[in-house]
Amino acid sequence: MYFKAFLFAGTVCLICQIVLDNTKLTPGHITSGVTVIGALLSFLGIYDKIVAWCGAGATTLIANFGHMLYTAGISGYEEGGVLGLFSNLLCSSGIAIVSVVVFSFVFAMIFKAKD
């Protein structure tokens, strides 16, 4: 599992680096693209299998953000229909958004920009 995690996370980063160096795409394009690909793989039922195969190797990547959004949206629809889809979509990925906002704000208040 440890080796698989290393191999999968490393390979995804390697592919992204090759795309970054050989095209005009910026890191913003690539991270957005990887997130969308994560949601797409989740839709196709592949991402769950990747997570089962290499564990944290898949969940540490930003693609997991798309995966969490999609799975939370689907379980929301199963529980509460269309309204459930809207209210649940951010359910599990909320941990990433909320923690990033809270920590960033607090640290921005405490520390000064390094120039």
Added chain:
Amino acid sequence: MVKDMNKTEYQKLVKDLSPKEPKFRNALMAFLVGGLIGFLGEVIVNILMESFGLARVDSYMWLAFILILFSTFMTALGIFDNWVAKAKCGLIIPTTGFAHSVQSAAIDYKKDGLVTGIGANIFKLAGSVILYGIVSAFFLCVLKVVIYG
């Protein structure tokens, strides 16, 4: 001499003089650093499961939390920027890159004020990840519902 240069010649000159990206080294660094994050993530998940008795799914959540805390803190200290410059995609593609972009926007625009600075710019870089993540996940959910009911 400079005046006689046409556009293509000028572009060739710029290309020759601009520093070459060490593509092979970048790719190797991205592979090693990205792989290391996946590996350490798996180590942390196993520690959480064994020492705190957490379920695997909850450990993944805690891992995301730990990675975000670590990378925002290191960015605030000004250390993380150097690491990203070296490891590039190795740190940008994992969740650390998302946290890094939010934290660096927050700290860089602090001087412009709480609302017009931090408030307006905190999602300047990470906004597209959130936007396209939500939009794509939403429409894929709709597609799934339409197809399978």
